[in-house]
Amino acid sequence: MPQRKGRTALTRTELDSWRVFIETTEDLRSALGGRLQADSGISTGDYRVLLELSEAPGRRMRSSHLAEAICWERSRLSHHLGRMEKRGLIRREAAAGDNRGAEAVLTDEGRDALRRSSVPHFHAIRELFLDALTPAQLAAARDVAETLRDHLAARRT
């Protein structure tokens, strides 16, 4: 009879696998962020926001809609938009039709920043991630990520 999951202590292999996985993915994240910052002067958060806005009709979105689209808490977005607005990447306007609402609008400067960042960013993704893996490994990575994503989503209460 196989051991029940969730009861036993971690084996050496499990612990090692966990550690290399969590530490390396964190490392990758920070390397990518560093590259983006160095190449284009924006953070991965900025990039995410700029990209989403650039694809929205009128290059503008309701704040909460944007938050939902990129899976951020509203308060996180609010702080982030504040910083981006200070740098001129976006602008806030009152939402038409609902006086509670706010819209984030991509400025020309924001659009330019996104344009400048895209090529180097893709390049970094290729260099730091895609180039490292064989096609089979890439497929495996995707499979693992999708499985984990579904697993995490399922336990989110």
Next chain:
Amino acid sequence: MPQRKGRTALTRTELDSWRVFIETTEDLRSALGGRLQADSGISTGDYRVLLELSEAPGRRMRSSHLAEAICWERSRLSHHLGRMEKRGLIRREAAAGDNRGAEAVLTDEGRDALRRSSVPHFHAIRELFLDALTPAQLAAARDVAETLRDHLAARRT
């Protein structure tokens, strides 16, 4: 003749693989951190420091030695130790033999915090990560992580 790597734009599959990988690993990281915080009132950074100190002879380590052991910048560690010291988890002492140096010492309170956190932490690792994956997937995840780790290490100038 196969296309040269690093030249072409990203394919749909590559981009999707990248996104699910980076977003899910980030999600996992934050879920684990949240669990640790909720279960035991400490952060993953605290955990890392406490663990390392608990295994050191005399439960104490030179600051820079500790930083190297856990691959942190010295300034990051300095800030972190400051916060941990304020909460009584560690204590700082002048290093014997080198008046420039400082030692971080695990307090009893720190040792207790580590003890209290270990079981719930392992449980969370199992629940959020290990339980999600088949043995083959876990092996694949490890292989991918090790490959990436080596790749990243190699390009670190």
Next chain:
DNA sequence: CGGCTATGATTGACGCGTCAGCTACATTCC
């Protein structure tokens, strides 16, 4: 209408991470 709750968004406090810069002590070399 007047009060209730829900919703959209912001704010403040605080932990965390990076960077640049600083102080203090150690070492090296003349």
Next chain:
DNA sequence: GGAATGTAGCTGACGCGTCAATCATAGCCG
């Protein structure tokens, strides 16, 4: 000895993320 250089560690500023609290407006129900 004493200047130059290196090493250990700390600090301040600032971006980032979370949480709890706040505030205004919207919508609903008597």
